[in-house]
Amino acid sequence: MPRISPSLARKAIAKSSLLPRLLRANRTLEAAEQELRWIQQELPQQQWKNAVLRRSRLEPLQYILKSQPFGPLDIICRSGVLIPRWETEEWTYKVANALAKLGKEKQLNIVDACTGTGCIPLLLTHELYEQEGIPVDVVAFDVSDEAFKLASENLNEYSNIYKSGKYITIKQADLFSNDLVKELGVRKESDLVTSNPPYIPHEDYISSVSCNGTSRSVRIYEPSLALIGENEFYGALLEQLVIPTNSKGFIFELGYTYQANYVRDKLRNMESWKIGTSMDGAGRIRCVVGWQKGSEMEILEEVCDEVLD
Amino acid sequence: MIAMIRCIARCRGIRPLIAAKYSTVSAAQQRALALEKFDQIPQIHPLLLERAEVMKKEFASVESKMSSGDFDQDLTIKFSNLSIILENYAKYTSEMATFQELKEFILEPDQDPELLQDAMEEVETTVPQLLRSINTLQSRLLPPMKYDDKPAILELRPGVGGSEASLFTGDLMQMYINFANFMKWRYTIVSKSEGNAGFLNEVIMSIDDPGSYNILRHESGVHRVQRIPSTESKGRIHTSTAAVVVLPKMSDGTESSLKDDERQFAPGEVRIDTMRAGGKGGQHVNTTDSAVRLVHIPTGVTVQQQDERSQPKNKAKAFSILRARLAALERDKEFNEQRKMRTDQVTTTDRSDKIRTYNYPQNRVTDHRCGFSLHDLTGCMAGSRLMDVIEKVEEHEFESRLQDLIADSKAAAAAAAAASAVEVATTTD
Numbered sequence: 185m186p187r188i189s190p191s192l193a194r195k196a197i198a199k200s201s202l203l204p205r206l207l208r209a210n211r212t213l214e215a216a217e218q219e220l221r222w223i224q225q226e227l228p229q230q231q232w233k234n235a236v237l238r239r240s241r242l243e244p245l246q247y248i249l250k251s252q253p254f255g256p257l258d259i260i261c262r263s264g265v266l267i268p269r270w271e272t273e274e275w276t277y278k279v280a281n282a283l284a285k286l287g288k289e290k291q292l293n294i295v296d297a298c299t300g301t302g303c304i305p306l307l308l309t310h311e312l313y314e315q316e317g318i319p320v321d322v323v324a325f326d327v328s329d330e331a332f333k334l335a336s337e338n339l340n341e342y343s344n345i346y347k348s349g350k351y352i353t354i355k356q357a358d359l360f361s362n363d364l365v366k367e368l369g370v371r372k373e374s375d376l377v378t379s380n381p382p383y384i385p386h387e388d389y390i391s392s393v394s395c396n397g398t399s400r401s402v403r404i405y406e407p408s409l410a411l412i413g414e415n416e417f418y419g420a421l422l423e424q425l426v427i428p429t430n431s432k433g434f435i436f437e438l439g440y441t442y443q444a445n446y447v448r449d450k451l452r453n454m455e456s457w458k459i460g461t462s463m464d465g466a467g468r469i470r471c472v473v474g475w476q477k478g479s480e481m482e483i484l485e486e487v488c489d490e491v492l493d
Numbered sequence: 494m495i496a497m498i499r500c501i502a503r504c505r506g507i508r509p510l511i512a513a514k515y516s517t518v519s520a521a522q523q524r525a526l527a528l529e530k531f532d533q534i535p536q537i538h539p540l541l542l543e544r545a546e547v548m549k550k551e552f553a554s555v556e557s558k559m560s561s562g563d564f565d566q567d568l569t570i571k572f573s574n575l576s577i578i579l580e581n582y583a584k585y586t587s588e589m590a591t592f593q594e595l596k597e598f599i600l601e602p603d604q605d606p607e608l609l610q611d612a613m614e615e616v617e618t619t620v621p622q623l624l625r626s627i628n629t630l631q632s633r634l635l636p637p638m639k640y641d642d643k644p645a646i647l648e649l650r651p652g653v654g655g656s657e658a659s660l661f662t663g664d665l666m667q668m669y670i671n672f673a674n675f676m677k678w679r680y681t682i683v684s685k686s687e688g689n690a691g692f693l694n695e696v697i698m699s700i701d702d703p704g705s706y707n708i709l710r711h712e713s714g715v716h717r718v719q720r721i722p723s724t725e726s727k728g729r730i731h732t733s734t735a736a737v738v739v740l741p742k743m744s745d746g747t748e749s750s751l752k753d754d755e756r757q758f759a760p761g762e763v764r765i766d767t768m769r770a771g772g773k774g775g776q777h778v779n780t781t782d783s784a785v786r787l788v789h790i791p792t793g794v795t796v797q798q799q800d801e802r803s804q805p806k807n808k809a810k811a812f813s814i815l816r817a818r819l820a821a822l823e824r825d826k827e828f829n830e831q832r833k834m835r836t837d838q839v840t841t842t843d844r845s846d847k848i849r850t851y852n853y854p855q856n857r858v859t860d861h862r863c864g865f866s867l868h869d870l871t872g873c874m875a876g877s878r879l880m881d882v883i884e885k886v887e888e889h890e891f892e893s894r895l896q897d898l899i900a901d902s903k904a905a906a907a908a909a910a911a912a913s914a915v916e917v918a919t920t921t922d
Contacts, residue, residue: 253803
């Protein structure tokens with residue numbers, strides 16, 4: 185990491201004595217000022233100094249402010265649970281916009297695996313039920329105790345504002361468990377399986393951002409349980425959820441092309457499936473999408489930037 | 494002259510006989526006087542009167558629609574607009590009728606002097622009334638400007654003058670905040686950015702009351718300040734400028750308006766850039782950067798927003814500003830096209846021209862478009878007297894628009910005449 189130049193530090197200190205510390209996490213003055221503004225807006229004055237100190241040790245701002253906006257929702261964030269990313273927000277919107285075209289007649293049954301804060305089911309329900317009036321039934325689960333508690337808290341907050349909170353169930357379950365479907369209590373038929381499973385291979389987890397790895401803040405503060413993963417998660421998602429619940433479609437977040445190829449190869453001998461990939465706003469591969477030919481989930485093709493064969 | 498009539502009128506009350514005697518003596522004079530007064534009454538241009546007649550018909554159709562149960566917001570707005578205009582029109586016609594009667598009466602030879610006196614008195618009161626109603630009617634009858642019912646977005650940026658220009662930009666922002674408070678308008682600071690050493694770079698404000706655009710649009714242009722800046726140590730007067738851009742606000746800039754805003758553009762018309770650090774993204778990094786930049790490809794208009802933690806919120810704000818800028822562009826284009834028809838003696842209203850000077854040592858605000866000077870700078874900056882200046886600009890604009898309209902119709906008539914002449918010529922051949 186480049187060193188902060190003395191002139192930059194002087195400029196920062198001329199503006200506010202709180203700024204120089206924020207430079208350690210931000211590197212540019214504009215970004216540091218922006219963060220200071222948010223800290224000052226959202227926290228009482230006596231906590232500013234402490235917040236800046238924590239941030240200078242690279243603690244994520246979302247943990248310090250205890251929230252992250254996710255669409256119109258404010259998701260509570262806490263150490264021990266992965267912070268919702270803007271890429272996830274982006275594809276969740278895309279999916280919601282596509283599903284909104286299906287109309288209000290039929291209820292959508294959705295399962296969200298590795299839900300973390302619960303951001304995906306909450307935003308989907310908000311966009312589909314609150315905005316479009318489409319009936320939904322969502323089951324979300326996570327293996328982590330902390331994630332389960334936080335997701336329940338987020339659901340509780342959501343239910344205080346929106347009635348549709350009652351259509352979401354949060355469970356604690358392990359994706360690799362033997363009777364996952366029974367534990368979740370989902371019906372035999374589901375329409376869509378969504379997930380943002382851990383997808384960073386171990387060698388990338390330990391390397392720096394400049395080598396396609398993770399940022400220090402992520403390594404130090406975010407749970408590795410939600411980050412380190414390989415193809416086994418995609419295999420389990422398909423074998424434990426998509427196929428047993430006879431799901432008509434799925435969308436999984438990912439970080440590497442080989443993960444999308446793995447999913448395609450898994451379903452290669454099943455004639456009825458179509459697989460595509462979707463890019464994020466920065467032009468990087470972000471999702472693998474699948475749908476059963478002839479089902480209404482064919483609408484998910486809209487989300488894709490490329491359809492694999 | 495007026496004093497004389499008044500004097501006569503007063504005398505009449507006390508000593509009617511003498512008054513009558515006096516009046517008989519100066520009856521001819523009085524007539525001349527009255528005629529002079531009649532000449533003061535401006536003619537409403539026939540084009541405008543024609544418009545009023547068209548509006549009357551429109552009003553009837555709107556009314557019948559409303560009574561048949563067809564009821565929506567646009568219709569009610571139209572209805573109330575039309576009814577205000579027609580009310581003015583009715584007032585004008587009735588006043589004009591009484592005035593005509595008076596005129597005929599006074600011009601008739603061999604009038605009874607007593608009655609003539611009364612008539613003269615009535616003229617005294619009718620003329621100013623008539624002038625007023627003519628003015629209001631005329632301003633209402635001009636075709637409405639585009640987006641004049643919209644709320645406004647104000648963008649302030651320092652021009653030449655370095656840090657003093659930044660300070661003045663801050664003062665202008667405060668002036669518009671005061672003005673909004675004075676007008677009882679709701680306002681929000683959409684974004685505010687400061688450059689090095691805390692000097693203001695740009696402020697974007699949104700004034701959320703419908704119709705505020707129609708008043709504030711006169712503020713668009715370069716504002717110049719002449720004063721001894723607080724940063725000046727030798728007491729010299731500096732001249733610096735700040736640019737004000739006023740845009741019609743087309744949408745709320747919230748997440749709920751975002752979908753509608755996005756729908757206004759064809760796919761690929763707007764490029765959306767999110768400013769993200771390199772690397773793999775996703776779970777690998779937990780950035781707080783939520784800045785959004787929009788580029789409208791056909792025009793190259795660029796908008797950037799970063800103040801909110803939520804990216805969709807920044808996007809919504811950016812789309813709202815983009816739409817406002819494009820609407821302003823479109824409006825300017827239309828306005829210039831209308832003006833281009835009249836090539837002679839067009840006074841330019843170029844954006845680069847300074848429109849107003851704030852002279853602190855002389856406590857004076859001068860608007861260069863209408864040449865009006867307000868000798869109460871503090872009152873103007875406090876928001877309470879700004880409307881005085883804007884009203885003068887409005888009057889000036891009204892004059893020039895009326896001239897445009899008349900010139901346009903003359904040109905159209907001339908063209909029609911020329912066309913028919915050509916036709917005649919060809920037929921005779």
